[in-house]
Amino acid sequence: MQNRIIIIDDNQLIRESLRMILQSAGKYVIVSTYSNCEDAIANLERDAPDIVLIDIQLPGISGIEGTTLIRKKLPNCIILIITVSEDSSQVFKSLSAGASGYIIKTASLDTIKKSIEEALAGGAPMSLSISKMVVESFQKQNDSPLSDRESQVLQYISEGKSYSKIADELFISKETVKTHIKNIYRKLEVVSKEDAIRVANKNKWVQNTH
Secondary structure (H helix, E strand, C coil): CCCEEEEECCCCHHCCCCCHHHHHHHHHEEEEEECCCHHHCHHHHHHCCCCCEEECCCCCCHHHHHHHHHHHHCCEEEEEEEECCCHHHHHHHHCCCCCCCCEECCCCCCHHHHHHCCCCCCCCCCCCCHHHHHHHEEEEECCCCCCCCHHHHHHHHEEEEEEEEHHHHCCHHHHHHHHHHHHHHHHHHHCCCHHHHHHHHHHCCECCCC
């Protein structure tokens, strides 16, 4: 089954370019393209996207706010930010809002395709500098309900690492990683990575060093 994609960008040339790039891959169905978040959100149920590509700078509802709204309506949808440049603060805000990663608009066709494939595989396409910022923002404070190992797992999750990769890094089994993730969700009373991050930030159990 082909993955369903919607594209939200106020630049018509970029919308059409992305449409052609992704259609040429033969793996995706471009359901709709939009110039603003308002129209896209109004049609979310009809479009039922698996992936949303959304620009940060949009008229009206911004890409960051739009990410939050889309995540609430479609919690399992993969949201990737499309941006002109790697503005650390803006990209970080979008990831905190629930985006799975981001794509630079000037990236090569191959890079764009690989980024989407990485996201579909459970990864989080982003640069090393942004990954470092995300990890550092989840450093555990003393009153955190998470154990040291659970905090490590949460940091690796924020980097987009797979369960297998986390297991290798921590020298534990994949099943043990799953158990830690279940414990994180249980302790924070959440059901997703994005919610875990938001709850930890809200209660100041993680420290943003930037």
